[in-house]
Amino acid sequence: MLKLSEKAAQNLAALREKKPLIHNITNFVAMNYTANALLAMGASPMMAHAENEVEELVSYASALVLNIGTPSEGRIASMILAGKKATELNTPIILDPVGAGVGLFRMSSAVRIIDQTRVSVIRGNASEILSLRRNDLKTKGMDAIHTVDEAAEIAGILASEIQATLAITGPMDLVTDGERTIRVANGHPLMGYVTGTGCVSTATIGAFLAVDDDRVSATAAALAFFGLAGEKAGEKAAAPGSFKSALIDALYTITPADLAMGARFEGNH
Amino acid sequence: MLKLSEKAAQNLAALREKKPLIHNITNFVAMNYTANALLAMGASPMMAHAENEVEELVSYASALVLNIGTPSEGRIASMILAGKKATELNTPIILDPVGAGVGLFRMSSAVRIIDQTRVSVIRGNASEILSLRRNDLKTKGMDAIHTVDEAAEIAGILASEIQATLAITGPMDLVTDGERTIRVANGHPLMGYVTGTGCVSTATIGAFLAVDDDRVSATAAALAFFGLAGEKAGEKAAAPGSFKSALIDALYTITPADLAMGARFEGNH
Amino acid sequence: MLKLSEKAAQNLAALREKKPLIHNITNFVAMNYTANALLAMGASPMMAHAENEVEELVSYASALVLNIGTPSEGRIASMILAGKKATELNTPIILDPVGAGVGLFRMSSAVRIIDQTRVSVIRGNASEILSLRRNDLKTKGMDAIHTVDEAAEIAGILASEIQATLAITGPMDLVTDGERTIRVANGHPLMGYVTGTGCVSTATIGAFLAVDDDRVSATAAALAFFGLAGEKAGEKAAAPGSFKSALIDALYTITPADLAMGARFEGNH
Numbered sequence: 141m142l143k144l145s146e147k148a149a150q151n152l153a154a155l156r157e158k159k160p161l162i163h164n165i166t167n168f169v170a171m172n173y174t175a176n177a178l179l180a181m182g183a184s185p186m187m188a189h190a191e192n193e194v195e196e197l198v199s200y201a202s203a204l205v206l207n208i209g210t211p212s213e214g215r216i217a218s219m220i221l222a223g224k225k226a227t228e229l230n231t232p233i234i235l236d237p238v239g240a241g242v243g244l245f246r247m248s249s250a251v252r253i254i255d256q257t258r259v260s261v262i263r264g265n266a267s268e269i270l271s272l273r274r275n276d277l278k279t280k281g282m283d284a285i286h287t288v289d290e291a292a293e294i295a296g297i298l299a300s301e302i303q304a305t306l307a308i309t310g311p312m313d314l315v316t317d318g319e320r321t322i323r324v325a326n327g328h329p330l331m332g333y334v335t336g337t338g339c340v341s342t343a344t345i346g347a348f349l350a351v352d353d354d355r356v357s358a359t360a361a362a363l364a365f366f367g368l369a370g371e372k373a374g375e376k377a378a379a380p381g382s383f384k385s386a387l388i389d390a391l392y393t394i395t396p397a398d399l400a401m402g403a404r405f406e407g408n409h
Numbered sequence: 410m411l412k413l414s415e416k417a418a419q420n421l422a423a424l425r426e427k428k429p430l431i432h433n434i435t436n437f438v439a440m441n442y443t444a445n446a447l448l449a450m451g452a453s454p455m456m457a458h459a460e461n462e463v464e465e466l467v468s469y470a471s472a473l474v475l476n477i478g479t480p481s482e483g484r485i486a487s488m489i490l491a492g493k494k495a496t497e498l499n500t501p502i503i504l505d506p507v508g509a510g511v512g513l514f515r516m517s518s519a520v521r522i523i524d525q526t527r528v529s530v531i532r533g534n535a536s537e538i539l540s541l542r543r544n545d546l547k548t549k550g551m552d553a554i555h556t557v558d559e560a561a562e563i564a565g566i567l568a569s570e571i572q573a574t575l576a577i578t579g580p581m582d583l584v585t586d587g588e589r590t591i592r593v594a595n596g597h598p599l600m601g602y603v604t605g606t607g608c609v610s611t612a613t614i615g616a617f618l619a620v621d622d623d624r625v626s627a628t629a630a631a632l633a634f635f636g637l638a639g640e641k642a643g644e645k646a647a648a649p650g651s652f653k654s655a656l657i658d659a660l661y662t663i664t665p666a667d668l669a670m671g672a673r674f675e676g677n678h
Numbered sequence: 679m680l681k682l683s684e685k686a687a688q689n690l691a692a693l694r695e696k697k698p699l700i701h702n703i704t705n706f707v708a709m710n711y712t713a714n715a716l717l718a719m720g721a722s723p724m725m726a727h728a729e730n731e732v733e734e735l736v737s738y739a740s741a742l743v744l745n746i747g748t749p750s751e752g753r754i755a756s757m758i759l760a761g762k763k764a765t766e767l768n769t770p771i772i773l774d775p776v777g778a779g780v781g782l783f784r785m786s787s788a789v790r791i792i793d794q795t796r797v798s799v800i801r802g803n804a805s806e807i808l809s810l811r812r813n814d815l816k817t818k819g820m821d822a823i824h825t826v827d828e829a830a831e832i833a834g835i836l837a838s839e840i841q842a843t844l845a846i847t848g849p850m851d852l853v854t855d856g857e858r859t860i861r862v863a864n865g866h867p868l869m870g871y872v873t874g875t876g877c878v879s880t881a882t883i884g885a886f887l888a889v890d891d892d893r894v895s896a897t898a899a900a901l902a903f904f905g906l907a908g909e910k911a912g913e914k915a916a917a918p919g920s921f922k923s924a925l926i927d928a929l930y931t932i933t934p935a936d937l938a939m940g941a942r943f944e945g946n947h
Contacts, residue, residue, distance in 0.1 A: 168706055171706055171707050172707050172708070172710060172711065172873060172874070175707050175873035175874075176872060176873050176918065176919070176922070179870075179871045179872065179873055179918065180871060180917070180918045180919065185873065186777075187705075187706075187707050187747070187748060188748065188777070188781070189748060189750075190748070190749050190750045190751075190783065192751070192783050193749070193781050193782075193783040193784065196781060196782060196783070197780070197781055200780065384919070385919035385920050385922070385923055386919060386920070387919065388917070388918055388919025388922075389916075389917035389918065389919040389920055390917075392871065392917040392918050392919070393916075393917050
């Protein structure tokens with residue numbers, strides 16, 4: 141899959157050169173880690189969630205990342221305000237529906253954001269993504285496990301329905317817009333032992349969308365890059381504390397050539 | 410003290426196997442570190458504090474950890490909502506009265522939580538724990554220092570009064586329910602140089618209570634495990650930045666056998 | 679510049695001995711890193727922002743650090759409450775006008791704090807500091823770049839106007855109260871790749887002001903110390919993840935003698 145690998149490398153080079161401003165309205169747990177990851181990979185993070193400034197600030201950004209972890213009515217309202225402005229400005233919006241698979245407030249908040257703004261990409265685990273199905277609005281327990289393969293078909297239908305590219309991440313990531321489907325094999329088991337890893341992968345998609353208009357290739361490239369950083373970190377560290385630092389180091393040190401060589405894509409693209 | 414060491418090891422093995430979901434309503438400073446520590450030791454952290462979701466979400470959890478650092482009226486209200494639900498469901502509640510020894514809002518908030526929910530364990534330093542005495546509701550300066558020995562007798566009385574197990578941590582930790590008293594000698598001086606160490610030890614108690622119904626043994630085991638992780642980290646790191654990462658690593662790598670061998674308990678249990 | 683270097687060393691020794699309590703009302707991104715940095719250097723951080731406790735708690739503190747990153751109306755109100763109390767108690771206030779150069783809400787919030795409290799020191803980048811000029815209240819884009827040299831003259835005028843010591847940080851830091859001007863050459867490029875570095879340098883100024891009444895020397899000493907920690911970290915780490923930990927380590931291990939030797943000051947003081 142040479143072509144997509146090369147595009148991923150080009151995206152990373154563009155990211156390092158343009159240092160796009162990424163506006164994040166994200167949860168309190170992953171806020172620091174997200175900002176550090178974006179800085180390390182070469183982007184410029186902006187973390188701002190106040191209702192009276194998000195519309196102004198998002199106008200400076202090249203992508204808007206909305207993450208509903210640790211939600212509140214006020215934060216969701218800020219996300220919708222910022223999202224409407226981003227829609228108006230044609231700025232890509234990336235949504236992370238954290239916990240939408242288990243909590244009703246989170247699921248309904250994610251649905252409100254999708255309904256009121258033009259979301260380009262949604263990234264979550266299978267349970268989170270599948271909770272967004274309109275004809276199946278019921279809570280799923282946290283233990284609901286869906287393999288990427290089980291989820292692939294319904295994800296494609298859902299992607300077409302809500303006109304967004306979907307990324308279902310897990311041991312093997314799935315990216316689909318309903319027409320094209322790409323699988324990304326990069327990653328490392330220790331990533332599941334660091335809080336906010338999923339949130340940071342979503343922000344990484346935001347950074348790649350800021351330099352690549354093709355939602356599917358940008359999303360797949362971002363996930364390959366982030367997964368490869370996990371692999372590199374896993375070569376240096378054998379436990380989650382040192383792994384977390386090593387992952388940030390890898391986001392900084394991986395070159396476009398490393399990414400072209402290390403990215404592992406499968407699928408029809 | 411062979412018996413308790415073995416129970417501690419059993420608890421750790423059960424924690425790794427069951428990966429219990431621990432619901433944390435905690436302060437903004439320690440939120441990320443707490444989630445990472447719980448993941449590293451083998452538990453599943455859930456960080457959620459919105460009033461309109463805590464009752465729903467706590468129903469999935471095996472323990473509820475309430476931490477009043479960086480408080481606000483809204484957050485205390487969420488803690489009480491979640492706490493009432495946990496009480497109803499018989500889910501153990503662990504309270505960390507951060508700063509109750511120095512701030513009146515914090516002290517009164519801690520008292521409100523204790524009055525309106527059934528708290529199983531309260532962990533704090535001597536000043537925080539002793540501030541909860543009803544017949545002595547006056548502010549204490551942050552410099553108020555009480556040795557664990559000075560505090561032991563009054564802690565026993567207080568534990569019986571409020572029907573909770575108390576853990577007063579310091580160079581030597583004290584655990585008492587008014588009848589049984591255990592001292593835990595594990596720990597390392599650099600733990601005092603990392604913010605949120607106390608908060609994480611409270612969350613660790615939550616994780617152990619999720620697999621052990623005996624409040625006193627679960628609390629003592631958790632403190633021994635966490636203190637031992639500090640000792641292991643101190644073997645790897647000589648300054649607080651690298652120590653913080655090494656502590657997370659140790660929570661992941663310490664085996665039940667390590668804990669059985671390294672736990673240092675004293676007292677009548 | 680032997681004299682100022684020696685004063686810097688004295689300040690650090692005093693900080694380690696007195697362990698002053700530093701009250702921080704700061705943003706959610708940098709909160710944990712700020713608390714860890716203050717602990718590592720020898721101070722005692724207090725992180726508290728609730729409107730109903732900041733007045734009480736600031737009375738225990740030796741300095742108050744106000745940081746307007748991730749602002750909201752409520753947080754700014756708390757900052758003004760705490761700031762008024764600190765003004766009354768003659769406790770030094772240090773302001774970090776994060777993003778005042780780009781966002782109108784932030785700029786007006788910084789101006790309100792300056793108007794309603796007696797701020798001792800303001801630290802920011804050139805764009806943030808220069809946005810505080812009264813006769814030029816218009817938004818500047820994030821790309822507005824001013825060299826420290828370009829900014830020096832206007833900073834001196836501004837410092838006199840608002841009767842605060844100003845610290846404009848960048849590759850070469852500038853400290854001025856309108857009469858005395860000191861430049862600080864310490865620092866490392868990787869500091870720009872760790873989120874919250876500026877916020878932590880502001881908190882470091884707070885810690886030094888707690889032990890040195892001379893605003894200019896305290897500020898310059900703090901920036902030299904923090905920049906030197908960056909240099910030491912840069913000797914150990916080549917990427918931002920490990921650099922972040924190494925910086926905290928350096929704040930803990932740098933001795934007063936190291937600081938006297940490593941501080942690089944220039945100017946008329």
